[in-house]
Amino acid sequence: MKKSTIAPLAVLAGLLLMTAGAQADEPVTGTSPEDVQAVLKASFEPKGIAKLDRLEQSPMQKACSQADLTGKPLSKEDAAMIAKEALASIKYPAEGQFLGDWKAGEKVAQNGRGLQFSDKEGAVNGGNCYACHQMTKAEISFGNIGPSLLHYGKQRGSSKEIMEYTWAKIYDSHAYAACSAMPRFGAAGILTEAQLKDVMALLFDPESPVNKDDVAQ
Ligand code: HEC
Known part of the structure; x- marks a missing residue:
């Protein structure tokens, strides 16, 4: 190893x-x-x-x-407790301003750097979203540990509820899946609030390639 x-x-x-x-x-x-x-x-x-x-x-x-090792899933109570704590710790952006710039968000989603031994202290981290998710038609190199997010905003709309859910999911994925394999981008301080907003724009902006079918950007 x-x-x-x-x-x-x-x-x-x-x-x-x-x-x-x-x-x-x-x-x-x-x-x-x-x-x-x-x-x-x-x-x-x-x-x-x-x-x-x-x-x-x-x-x-x-x-x-422990659940992974023993193959015994968490009890419903433990799973609910973990999700509840995660949800309670989420910091939502001020004044319901969830969206930044999708172009910057695409860069965050593509960037897999950060927190590695070869990274400098204080360097800007990426989100590496494509490692686990399909997001745009243009990017054909993506992982499938997570569900496809292609057409995310187009399919879900942009109600306050869906914005809050998505922000919370990205901020601390455990809020909605106790033993999620998705990094806790906000809670673990991987992405800044501005980067989270940019990634949100990538998912929700109608002009974002996530919500388009053509490959050209
Ligand atoms: C290591 C893999 C991994 C990475 C990296 C990752 N995710 Fe996820 N993501 C998942 C998994 C797995 C799920 C399914 C739910 C769960 O288990 O938490 C998920 C679920 C989601 C959902 C909810 C989808 C739905 O249908 O409700 C959103 C939104 C999301 N991810 C956005 C992102 C964004 C944005 C990034 C990058 C900043 C990212 N993810 C990076 C693994 C990942």
């Missing part, structure tokens, strides 16, 4: 499953969260801005990792 890049816990849990010789979708008995922490701590060393405090899990991360 390559040292000093901090891979998501899910990937490491996947590696453990493989070394245990099990099918990836079968829960492995006998692998405790402590075992995983020990492997992580032995595998990484701090480099640049990536320090080992990243291995310390919040209660939410602990609960979700």
Whole structure:
């Protein structure tokens, strides 16, 4: 395993499953969260801005990792509690101003830099949305861990409710899916409020390529 890049816990849990010789979708008995922490701590060393405090899990991360490892989903109560806490912590933009500039939003969505050991302290982060979502017709290189967001604004409209839901989803994805795999762009300080607005404009602006069918931009 390559040292000093901090891979998501899910990937490491996947590696453990493989070394245990099990099918990836079968829960492995006998692998405790402590075992995983020990492997992580032995595998990484701090480099640049990536320090080992990243291995310390919040209660939410602990609960979700435990569910992943044991294959036992969170109880309804725990899932509801995590989502409720996430929703309560969301900071909405002042005066209902949800939308920035979609062109800047497209750059944020395309940019996968940020929080890596090779990034400088205080450098501007990207959202890397295309790594998990289809968004425009023009960009054909995208991941599918998340649902397609093509025609997002066109399909959902721009009511206050849908704007608030979308802002909250991007700010802290756990507000609507307790163990979401989507980064908490606002809550974890990955994107600034202005960048969040730009990404929102990418999703909602009628002029945004997200809401168009032609490939030219
Ligand atoms: C690591 C993968 C990943 C990245 C990166 C990611 N997302 Fe997601 N996203 C998901 C997943 C998975 C879902 C489905 C719901 C869930 O599990 O949270 C989702 C759901 C969403 C939804 C809700 C869709 C719906 O139908 O209600 C929106 C909006 C969204 N993402 C926007 C974004 C934006 C904007 C970015 C970039 C700033 C982004 N996502 C980056 C994985 C990701």
